[in-house]
C-alpha cells in the first residue's frame with residue numbers, strides 16, 4: 001500500500017509542475033490550439049500526459065474518458081480529434097478498414113479541418129494521422145518531422161513519430177528524431193524529463209548502451225515512476241546479458257511501475273526474460289501466471305498479446321511444457337487472425353494458434369496474408385507481406401510440423417529483413433532463436449554447420465548469455481560444435 005501512495009504522490013508532484021493548460025498556456029508555449037474551450041485544452045493536456053507517462057488517470061476516466069469529455073467540451077476541436085484518432089490507430093488493435101466508428105471519426109476530423117482556418121502545425125498533424133490511417137507510415141513520419149523542425153517541443157509529434165519508427169524498425173530515425181529536438185527541451189517545459197526516457201530508448205536500440213543508461217537514470221531521478229525509462233533500463237540489462245543486475249533493478253523499482261497498467265505487463269515480461277536467460281523456467285512461468293496472463297485477459301491489448309505469445313514460445317523452444325496456457329491465449333488472439341495491421345503482431349498471433357493446435361485459424365491467417373501479398377496497395381505493412389511476413393509465418397508452421405530444413409530455407413534469406421517488421425531488438429530475438437533452434441535440429445549438414453556459425457555470432461554479440469551457452473551445449477551434444 002505504501003508503494004501505491006508513493007506512486008500517487010509522485011503523480012501529484014508531476015501534475016503540479018504543469019502550467020495552467022488553457023488556450024493561453026498553449027499559445028505561450030508556442031503551440032497554439034484552435035479552440036476557445038478551456039476544458040478542451042485541459043483535457044488535451046491530460047490525454048497527452050497520460051500517453052507520454054503510460055498512465056491511466058482514473059479520476060478523468062483514463063484516455064477514453066478524456067476523449068469523450070474533450071469532444072463534449074468542443075466537438076469542433078480538431079487537435080482533440082487528432083490525438084484521439086492517432087492513439088486509436090497507434091495502438092495497432094484496429095484500423096479504419098475494421099472499425100466503422102474510427103472511420104467515421106477520421107471523416108469528422110478531415111471535414112472539420114477543411115472548414116476551419118487551422119495553423120500550419122495543426123494541418124500537418126491532421127495529414128500525418130490521415131497517412132497513418134492509410135498505412136503509409138513512413139509518410140506520416142515525414143509529416144511529423146516537418147512539425148518538429150519548426151516546433152521541437154511538440155510532444156505529440158515527437159511521440160507519434162517515435163512510436164511509428166518503432167513499428168517500422170527504423171532504429172536510427174527513432175534515435176535521431178529525438179536527438180534533433182533534445183536541446184530544446186528546457187527542464188522548465190512540462191514533460192521534459194520524459195523526453196530523456198524517449199531519447200534513451202532510441203540510444204539503447206542503436207547499441208549506445210552507456211549513453212542510454214545515463215539518460216534513463218537521469219529521467220528516473222527526476223521521476224521514479226517513469227515506466228518508459230524503467231523499460232529502457234530493462235532493455236540495457238537484457239542486451240548486455242546483465243541478468244543479475246536486471247533482476248535486482250526490476251525488483252527494486254517494481255513499486256514505482258507495477259500500477260502503470262499500460263506498461264507494467266511489458267516490464268514484467270522483461271523481468272521474466274532474465275529468468276528464461278538464467279534457465280529458471282518455473283520462475284518465469286510464475287511471472288507469466290501472476291502478471292502477464294491476467295493483464296492479457298483484462299485488457300486484450302496488442303502489447304499484452306505479443307508479450308504472452310513471445311514468452312510462451314520462448315519457453316517452448318527451451319523445451320518447457322507450458323500446459324494449457326495457449327488455450328487461454330487463443331480466445332484473445334483468434335479474433336485478430338484476419339486483421340493484418342502489423343505483420344509483427346501476426347507472427348505472434350500465429351504462435352498462439354500453433355500452440356493451441358487451432359489448425360483452421362493457422363490456415364485462415366496464412367491464406368488471408370497470401371491474398372494481401374498479391375494486392376498490397378500503398379499500405380507499408382502489406383507491401384512487406386510477400387517478401388518478409390509470409391516467409392516468417394510459414395517458417396513458424398514448418399518448425400511446428402518438424403520440417404526444420406524447410407524452416408531454415410525460409411528464414412535464412414530474410415533474417416536481416418525481419419527488422420523491417422518493427423519491434424525492439426529484444427522482442428525480435430524470438431525470431432533469432434527460432435532460426436538457431438531450427439538449424440540445430442536440421443538433417444542437412446550445411447544447415448547444421450549454419451547452427452554452429454549462428455551460435456558463434458550470437459556469443460560474440462552478447463557475451464556471457466546463459467541462454468546462448470545452453471544452446472552451444474545442445475549443439476555440442478549433437479556434435480555440431482566440434
Ligand SMILES: [Fe+2]
Pocket residue numbers: 231235266270424426
Ligand atoms: Fe521492451
